[in-house]
Amino acid sequence: MDEWIVWVILAVVLGVAEIFTLTASLGLLGVAAALTAAAAALGLPVPLQLLFFALSSAAGLIVLGPIARRHIRQPQLQRFGVEALVGKPAYVVSEVTGRDGRVRVGGEEWSARAYDETLVIPAGATVDIIEIEGATALVYPRE
Numbered sequence: 001m002d003e004w005i006v007w008v009i010l011a012v013v014l015g016v017a018e019i020f021t022l023t024a025s026l027g028l029l030g031v032a033a034a035l036t037a038a039a040a041a042l043g044l045p046v047p048l049q050l051l052f053f054a055l056s057s058a059a060g061l062i063v064l065g066p067i068a069r070r071h072i073r074q075p076q077l078q079r080f081g082v083e084a085l086v087g088k089p090a091y092v093v094s095e096v097t098g099r100d101g102r103v104r105v106g107g108e109e110w111s112a113r114a115y116d117e118t119l120v121i122p123a124g125a126t127v128d129i130i131e132i133e134g135a136t137a138l139v140y141p142r143e
Contacts, residue, residue, distance in 0.1 A: 002040070002041075003040040003046060003049060004037045004038075004040035004041040005037075007033050007034070007036045007037030007040055007049070007053075008033075008034070008037045010030075010033040011030045011031070011033035011034040011037060012030075013030075014026050014027070014029050014030030014033055015027065015030040017030075018030060022072070024065065024068035024069055024072060025061060025065060027068075028057070028060035028061055028064055028065060028068070029057055029060070029061075031056075031060060032053055032056040032057040032060055033053065035052070035056050036049055036052050036053040036056065039052050082132040083132075085105060085106070085129050085132055085137065086129055086130070086131060086132060087128065087129065088105055088106070088128070088129050089105075089126055089127070089128055089129075089142065090103040090104060090105035090110070090112070090126070090127050090128070090129055090137065090139060091103060091104045091105070091124075091125075091126060091127075092112075092121055092122065092123050092124060092125045092126070092127055092139075093109060093123060094123055095120065095121065095122055095123055096112045096113065096114050096119075096120070096121040096127070096139060097113070097114055097117075097119075097120050097121075098113060098114050098116075098117030098118065098119070099113060100112075100113065101113065101114070101121070101139075103127060103129075103137055103139060105129065105137065110135070110136070110137045111135060111136045111137070112127075112136060112137045112138070112139050113133075113136055113137075113138055113139070114138075114139060114140070115130045115131070115138045115139060115140045116140065119140075119141065121139070121141050125141055125142075126141075126142045127139035127140060127141050127142060128140055128141075128142055
């Protein structure tokens with residue numbers, strides 16, 4: 001079997017492992033193996049292939065590794081889904097109590113409950129969404 005095929009197989013295995021682990025390190029090693037496969041296809045002898053793989057792996061892990069890890073660990077800049085509704089204002093469509101009610105937020109109508117169970121919020125009031133519990137918005141009246 002040609003050496004370059006072994007390097008391609010190693011690159012694919014490392015790429016698949018990277019998909020499951022999301023560490024960035026295995027992906028960089030896979031790229032190094034793919035580069036070594038290209039060098040092997042050009043006729044580089046096996047000892048030099050191993051040296052080329054070691055150098056390209058080290059270069060990738062030292063230079064690109066910290067950059068990739070920094071991007072992976074960055075906090076999420078925007079909230080998505082129901083998390084994005086928390087803190088938004090809503091319009092009370094039908095009276096909201098500690099047990100039930102309806103509010104309109106962002107063009108959608110949601111079931112709602114008062115965050116403070118003793119409150120009764122009349123229709124037409126503006127409330128803030130404090131929390132989302134399942135498909136129910138827990139709301140508190142605006143001052």
